[in-house]
Amino acid sequence: MSATPRQHGGANRQTLFSRRNGLAWAVLAIALLANLTSWLYLQQREHLAAQRQFDLLANEVSQAIDKRMNDHEQILLGAAGLFDASQQVERREWRTYYRRLDLAAHYPGIQGVGYAQLLQPEEVAAYEAGVRAEGFPNFRLHPPGPRPQYSSIHFLEPLTGRNLAAFGYDMLSEPTRRAAMLLAAGSGETRVTARVTLLQETHGKVQAGLLMYVPVYHPDRPLDSPEQRLAALRGIVYSPYRMDDLMAGILGEQAPQLDFAIYDGARPQAEALLFSTREGEARRAPEFTKQLQLALYGQRWTLTFASLPAFEASYQNAGPLVLLGLGVSLLLFVLASLLTLRREQAEALARKMTEQIRRNSEALRQSEERQRLVLKGSNDGWWDIDLQAGSLFASPRAWEMLGYPPDERPQPIMRWLKLVLPADLNALQDSLSQAVEAGDESFSRETSMQHRDGQEVPVLLRGYIQSDAQGRLQRLSGTMLDLSERKRIERLKSEFVSTVSHELRTPLTSIAGSLGLVNGGAIGKVPPLMAQMLQIAQQNCQRLSHLINDLLDMEKLAAGKMTFDLLTQPLKPLIEEALAANQAYAQQHGVSFSLDQPGDMWVRVDAARLQQVLANYLSNAVKFSPRGARVQLHSELRGSRVRVSVSDRGPGIPEAFRARIFQKFAQADGSDRREQAGTGLGLAISKELIERMDGSVGFHSVPGEGATFWFELPLIEMQAALPPHEAHSSGPRLLVVEDEPSIVHLLQTMLGHAGYRVDCVFSEAQAQLRLGQQRYAAMTLDLRLSDGHGLALIREIRANPETRAMPILVISAYCDEGRKLLDDDGTVTWLEKPFDTEQLLDTLDRCLSGFPHDRRRAPDDHDTAR
The missing domain is CATH 3.40.50.2300 (Response regulator)
Incomplete structure (x- = not known):
């Protein structure tokens, strides 16, 4: 009799819970324990990562507020300087200064820039009459009432909208404003008020307000003590701020990733609230909180931060992994149960899975180790600049190059810029700007930085450029390589070349002179065969002499030791002189010259150096032109510059060689059997010489149709209409x-x-x-x-x-x-x-x-x- 389905189900249940299936239950328990351990580990890692990111965001907000208030102080200091430089500032001048600042574009959130004039009681009537005469017939100083001293908001731009309510207001009449004004006047420093309600709150939501004051003193009065400064006080330059508008200007349009509030004072109290991103009462306890103190111009602000659900959710990624782990655990249990009677296959499967996990872990460890060793072996430091936050991170190796202890905290960008030598800073910024404008994703630039002990450290900066959709620079990340050893080797090589070249000149002069005497018949007639060999020797002496001269010229140019005698002179005689000097060389190769006569153009050059450039261009054109060809020399005006071109009818410039054509020792045919001899230095020297004379060089070529090399110089004068x-x-x-x-x-x-x-x-x-x-x-x-x-x-x-x-x-x-x-x-x-x-x-x-x-x-x- 066959077993019924119910009997089969009972047998399966017995097998499932039997001792024979203990291995499956053990696998399930181990898998669940591993899953729980992994989940706890991931939870801890996610919490630490979220905490770091939360602290970073809080610090960025605090730094942005501090930086913006410092920028606003600079605006007011500039306005105070306007009064210091002028005995009387007119309303038109104040309006022009404000418009030039373009605060709406550069510093959104500022309510305005104003000036409050200090008045004695007997001066009020005349003052009001003067302002009415300026075109404000209804002007009056307010609030009314007798006081020992008055102030009046005399200038306030823009004088529209909400700001009209503050025009003529006596800020000394209100205790909070008066306290801050007197502190600024007595100390001679910028001061900020405690929380106030601005007169500009004429409609809409009433925002917390504050004011920043910078004192303006009468010239030629002593300012050595608080009493003297108060006596010399002329007025107050100030800016009012509506806190919601100010923070919107500082934070921009980015959605906040955390809640934060600003309180006036050392403790967060509801009555001292200046700004808050929260809407209504908090209905949940945030996972992350932080409190910072910010000292600003005589006031202390307390900043409290709390994480938002979206921020916390972004770091809660362990849930799917836990579910996946549970699924894997159950799958393992089922497999182990199905293979209970096939223990060897189950053990083999377990060993295979364990080995795979071990290999994956080892591969991950090796990948991280390789990345660490690559950076360590390359001797590079790395850096990251966040232009939006104004912060810099640099690796320990980067700080070590400059003699500073490792510091992995965010640093102000200015600390890094101050380490770049002033002579190289503008060039570095120009190079970066050009890369951004060209749409490049990376840049590379050699520059010099200041070591802690004062020495100059040459470095190679290479980086990746991150821009937004509008092409605005957002972030720079890259590496820094210390070039000190490479520069030292280059200097030794240059010194070696210079020394060897100088030492070769003496014996070479003797050899060349002796050969010249023998070939000239000074010691008797030379047999024809010997004369031919001596002529070859003399020609090669001349080639060696040219090589040594080129090496010395390159060494002088590289060391900055070559002097230039720059004079304003006509270009035409210089060109004609160069053609005459190279005529014999052209005839030797069966080549003729053609000159397009230049106009009466004048340039500022060193005649000898320009002749050297023309000789290099002409000799190259002759050397690569076939017999019977004509080398054309042409000059033309290009705007405010004159271009001189030399064209040949040779084979042209190979495409693969064009990027290196003006580099040292560059030759299109670098083999030992090349048809045309040369050092490969002529064009490199020509480029350096022309650039030292404020010019530029270039070429264009079509393979098989010849090449044209040109240089351009600034035009000093030309006879024209x-x-x-x-x-x-x-x-x-x-x-x-x-x-x-x-x-x-x-x-x-x-x-x-x-x-x-x-x-x-x-x-x-x-x-x-x-x-x-x-x-x-x-x-x-x-x-x-x-x-x-x-x-x-x-x-x-x-x-x-x-x-x-x-x-x-x-x-x-x-x-x-x-x-x-x-x-x-x-x-x-x-x-x-x-x-x-x-x-x-x-x-x-x-x-x-x-x-x-x-x-x-x-x-x-x-x-x-x-």
């Missing part, structure tokens, strides 16, 4: 000699609008050239020029019969010195810098008064041209 206001002028022609471009532009504008025709030059040499080509009604002259002294030019002009009678107006900051050195006989007119248009034209009129040509009529160009 006269400005529109001079094009049809018939006034006298003047020559302006001045080496400062801004002054040249100023004189050209002033004189051009007055009806003169103006030619401008920047040096003594240019002035001599113009005076030899054109007759001028008069000349203005600066004494100190880039290539000489103006007195020498005056003596030369007076010695020339054709220019002796030309009036000269000296415009300089050294007129007294010039008069003594020139032994002035009255033929030169002097005008001290600075000057205005009226002074210039009146002085020029006197200068021209003895000249036969009238100011309104110029000499005939047909008669005066030479």
Whole structure:
């Protein structure tokens, strides 16, 4: 007879609760115990993490309030400075100052910026009459009533809306305000009132209020004691705050993650409540609470914080894991029960699961260990800057690099910025701004920071940029690498190269000189085969000499030891000289030059260094051009800069090499069998030289169609058409000699609008050239020029019969010195810098008064041209 289903169910129940199934029950108990232990551990970890985050949020709120109040103090100190700098500040000036602050955009939540004037009883009537005369016919000082001393809110911007109720209010009439005002006046420091109700509470919800005061004193009165300061008090600069509006401005639109309240005083009392994020009575006990004290300008605030349900829920993630663990536990129990009779398979399964857990734990441990060792092995420090909170975290290694003890507490960003050398700070900020504007997610910059002992520490800062949807910078995180050892090695390498290069020059000079004498026949005729070999040796001596010179130039540029003799001079002769100097080298390679004649353009350069750049460009173009090709040299204007380009018809620049083309020792063909010899330093040196002359370099190339290398320099002067206001002028022609471009532009504008025709030059040499080509009604002259002294030019002009009678107006900051050195006989007119248009034209009129040509009529160009 077969067993019924009821009999099978009874057997299963007996088996489930039998001793034979003890292993399954043991597995269930162990799994539940492990699940309970894990749940307790996760609960503890979540609680600790939530506590840290809660403390961080509370500190951020406290720091934000403290920082904003400090910023508001700076606004009032600036307003007090306005009174210190002026005997009388007008209402229009006060309104202009307020509008320039743009407080609604930069510091939302501030009710306004005002000034309360101190008055004696006998001054009140005259004061009220004066304010009414300003356009306020209904003005009166309030509240009325006799008092030993009065104050009146004289300025308050914006003078609209709620602020109209406070206009003319005597804050000394109210005890709380009076106490804070007298404390500020007696101490000479900023003070904040206790909780008050502002006069601005004219409608809507009444908010708690407070006021910040900065005293303003009469000038030239002693301020050494509280009594003297009270006696010298002129008025009070102040700002009123409605606390709800102020906190909304400080916290912004971010939803608070915790409840907090601000109380006036050392204890949280309901009657001293200034601000609270809670609405109504609290109906639950928060899991996290914190109380902070904040000392602000003579007042102590108590800040209480409490966690919100949403905040607490965000850290209560153990529940799903517990349910999962319970499910796993029950599954294990079922499996163990099903496999009771197959103990070996169950044990194997348990061993497999235990091994998997062990491997996962070991993998996690190894991953954390690898991350720790990577940071330790790389010798990098890490840092994190939260720009919204204004806080900085740095690793112990980062502080160790700078000689400071480890400090993992949040630090103000300014502490970090103060460690960056001032000379590098602007460059670092510019580099970061450019990366943000370009939309980059990372940046890398070498800079120098100040060690605790005063030494300079070169570091490499690399970081990740976090921005919001509008592209505003929010957070920076990255690493810091100490470059001291690398810089030391680079310095040793540079010194080694310099020493070796200098030591090679002496024997190389002897070898080259000896070869030159032998090849020149100084010791007799040389056999043809030997002459060929000696010629090869001499050519390679020259190559080695060029290499040594390039190495020395790079060393000087890197060390900042290369000097530049910058002079304002025409560009055209420099280009023609470079072509002539490289003509023989071009003929040797069967290449010709083509020059697009530049205009009469003047630049401020070191002629020898510019020749070196042109020689590098031209020799490269010749070297890579096929025989019979033509190398083109071209110059053109690009706005306020002049570009000089050298184009060849060679193979062009490979795409893979373009990023390194201006780097040291860079060559497109780096093999030992490359067709064109060279050091790879020429373009790197050219780039450094042009940049030291305020220029820039670049290139463009199409593979197989040649390459064009160019450099740009600031344009100092170019002969062009006269400005529109001079094009049809018939006034006298003047020559302006001045080496400062801004002054040249100023004189050209002033004189051009007055009806003169103006030619401008920047040096003594240019002035001599113009005076030899054109007759001028008069000349203005600066004494100190880039290539000489103006007195020498005056003596030369007076010695020339054709220019002796030309009036000269000296415009300089050294007129007294010039008069003594020139032994002035009255033929030169002097005008001290600075000057205005009226002074210039009146002085020029006197200068021209003895000249036969009238100011309104110029000499005939047909008669005066030479």
